[in-house]
Amino acid sequence: MTTAWLVLAVGDERQHGGNDGYDDDPSQHYSWDDTVPNHANLKAGDMIALWDKKQLLGLGKISEIETGSEVKTLYFCPVCKKADFKRRKRLKPTCLCNKCGAKFEEPGGKTKPVITYRSRHGETWMDARGLLTGPQVRDLADSPRSQLSMRPARWEKLRDALLATQGAGIESFGVEEEPSGEDAVRKPIAGGHRMANVKTRQGQPAFRKQLLKDHGQVCAFTGPAPAGALQAAHLYSFADESEHHDWGGLLLRNDVHSLFDRGQIAVNPDTGLIEVDDELLGYSTYAGLHGSLPLVSLRPEHEVWLAAHWRSHRTKP
Structure with a gap:
């Protein structure tokens, strides 16, 4: 249960x-x-x-x-x-x-x-x-x-x-039903809690509120989405900068944000077009983004941060 x-x-x-x-x-x-x-x-x-x-x-x-x-x-x-x-x-x-x-x-x-x-x-x-x-x-x-x-x-x-x-989509959570018969014998999985020092991003709610004010309920790459599905994505490493730079973020859908942070979705500074990793081209949701333009107006500051993101993830040393 x-x-x-x-x-x-x-x-x-x-x-x-x-x-x-x-x-x-x-x-x-x-x-x-x-x-x-x-x-x-x-x-x-x-x-x-x-x-x-x-x-x-x-x-x-x-x-x-x-x-x-x-x-x-x-x-x-x-x-x-x-x-x-x-x-x-x-x-x-x-x-x-x-x-x-x-x-x-x-x-x-x-x-x-x-x-x-x-x-x-x-x-x-x-x-x-x-x-x-x-x-x-x-x-x-x-x-x-x-x-x-x-x-x-x-x-x-x-x-x-x-x-x-x-x-x-409810079934997609993969919560398994309790097994019966021979399948009921399972190896115990360790539980409990671990202690960790947690860093809290100060100003994050205000940063997200400003992005919603600037762009509305729109994922910059995929289009309109419920506010609950949108995250305030920094276009740079917040862990390194520890600052909410003006025009340094865009609203991205949860899954797109994760892939953007990994560099699997990026904006090519030479063409201004979105490019996705070859690994993602087998998924229609992401393949459809490849070669498309961002769906919000980008300021020069956005373009600078996106170019730096591209270089850090897509430029081979």
Whole structure:
């Protein structure tokens, strides 16, 4: 039986225990820490489905869970000292405690070392925005009335609900059914977690927001796509630069972004045309890109970065 996790991803409104929030990129990773119930129960191989209370956003299979540590500021009600309060956008005082009902402008705060977790699920991500409503997602949880941000569910129930909405591609996740008879004997696969130092890309959400403003919901190479399927792709190695350069990025579909980073899709600076690796020509999706023009207007700065990308991946030493 495969476990699925229904996790809340509500952007800037995501809160837990009155903290400063989390750096999420739903189509790639989901972050939490050990102040969150069920924090240590997710594992590689589980399905993760992200929703925002109103609708399902998408899902993928967890390939890895990274763990690390940091010191976090936790906020609490100054009256009852509980962390269960809500920040209000329009009413004053700004905060309302869900436990004691107190209203206050500024919460109390304290720092605490926490263990951090981040799921990696981008390789199998499927945009499913709107296929299920918020109430439908909630009903799939093992405990539908739960208010937790991370709720366990059965993958089979989630899969069947998506198939009922004609959710094409659900079977492609490759989640195997439990074997029976002689096939039931399998070699155990090691599980658990590993400790890792995780670098967070500061400014990434703002970088992506600017690209959406500049180009709309359009993959620069393949055309219009749902926002959940688009990633903010740097045209250079962010690990080396550690800067979000002006006009140094384009929106690319998840799979195209991965292939671009590997140099298997690139733009020839001499012709301005997209070229794909010979290995990809056997796939119609990518073969159709070969020899085509990018589908967004490129500035000179884009062309400079794309030329450098071409040289680093396509120019033989």
